[in-house]
Amino acid sequence: MKIAPKILLIVYxxxxxxxxxxxxxxxxxxxxxxxxxxxxxxxVRCLVCQNQSLADSNAPLAQDLRNEIFKxxxxxxxxxxxxxxxxxxYGDFVLYRPPLKKNTWLLWFGPFLFLIVAxxxxxxxxxxxxxxxxxNK
Amino acid sequence: xxxxxxxxxxxxxxxxxxxxxxxxxxRYVPSPLIxxxxxxxxxxxxxxxxQNISINELKGKISLINVxxxxxxxxxxxxxxxxxxxxxxQLNLYGLNYKDKRSHALQWLENLGxxxxxxxxxxxxxxxxxxxxxxxxxxxxxxxxGIIRYKHIGPxxxxxxxxxIMPLITKLKQDQYP
Numbered sequence: 001m002k003i004a005p006k007i008l009l010i011v012y013x014x015x016x017x018x019x020x021x022x023x024x025x026x027x028x029x030x031x032x033x034x035x036x037x038x039x040x041x042x043x044v045r046c047l048v049c050q051n052q053s054l055a056d057s058n059a060p061l062a063q064d065l066r067n068e069i070f071k072x073x074x075x076x077x078x079x080x081x082x083x084x085x086x087x088x089x090y091g092d093f094v095l096y097r098p099p100l101k102k103n104t105w106l107l108w109f110g111p112f113l114f115l116i117v118a119x120x121x122x123x124x125x126x127x128x129x130x131x132x133x134x135x136n137k
Numbered sequence: 138x139x140x141x142x143x144x145x146x147x148x149x150x151x152x153x154x155x156x157x158x159x160x161x162x163x164r165y166v167p168s169p170l171i172x173x174x175x176x177x178x179x180x181x182x183x184x185x186x187x188q189n190i191s192i193n194e195l196k197g198k199i200s201l202i203n204v205x206x207x208x209x210x211x212x213x214x215x216x217x218x219x220x221x222x223x224x225x226x227q228l229n230l231y232g233l234n235y236k237d238k239r240s241h242a243l244q245w246l247e248n249l250g251x252x253x254x255x256x257x258x259x260x261x262x263x264x265x266x267x268x269x270x271x272x273x274x275x276x277x278x279x280x281x282x283g284i285i286r287y288k289h290i291g292p293x294x295x296x297x298x299x300x301x302i303m304p305l306i307t308k309l310k311q312d313q314y315p
Binding site for chain 2: 048050060092
């Protein structure tokens with residue numbers, strides 16, 4: 001390898017650093033706050049790219065909201081307060097764990113409902129089949 | 138008979154469910170701000186950085202807040218329609234210029250026309266967060282008391298304007314609330 005391509009490569013990697021460093025670095029006073037921050041941004045959905053959390057997303061809105069969460073942690077807001085702040089503005093949709101409410105009842109208990117229905121259908125089929133085999137005898 | 142009918146009924150049921158499900162727009166997230174007081178703000182205006190505009194200026198009349206930015210492609214589609222509506226109807230349309238460069242935004246209005254009574258300049262997007270903005274353009278309709286009655290996400294088109302927005306404004310003018 002000649003020297004020119006090597007230099008180009010080095011320049012390329014140096015530049016690519018700038019491309020990805022679009023977030024302000026987050027520095028916390030202690031470990032607890034840092035852990036809370038990373039936990040919270042995993043729990044919140046990004047509204048621009050809906051299948052990503054704030055932690056995953058590179059959307060400008062996700063950056064702003066991460067920043068907002070960071071600031072709230074700095075001024076000693078509790079997790080509940082931070083979540084309330086977000087829900088007040090964007091609705092329950094931002095939460096990856098939807099709260100138990102009247103309109104989320106089906107979401108939470110629907111699977112169990114299906115399980116119960118499936119159970120009775122299975123019992124019915126088994127009963128019917130065992131009846132048939134007895135008749136065949 | 139029952140044996141064949143049962144799967145058929147389940148199939149038909151699921152199909153209807155999916156057909157209805159597919160018609161929903163997954164990007165549409167209902168706003169929790171509907172029927173709540175519009176969040177307070179005081180921001181510099183786009184045209185005069187040393188002058189402020191606050192939510193109080195919008196109270197006492199039916200007003201619309203359109204969130205826009207010069208970097209937003211869908212806003213470009215919506216813009217001529219807004220020009221048209223404000224010419225045709227008596228609309229109190231305000232702009233919230235969201236995370237934009239002032240010079241770009243001013244150039245945009247210069248080139249495409251300015252349908253807004255005034256645009257507030259939300260440079261870092263904090264007011265946008267208070268209003269739960271996630272997909273520019275967005276349009277809020279406020280009643281006389283400054284309560285948000287409707288939020289439109291994405292560019293408005295003629296059909297939605299005449300079917301939803303204009304009738305709502307007429308209703309609100311007569312002090313009828315949905």
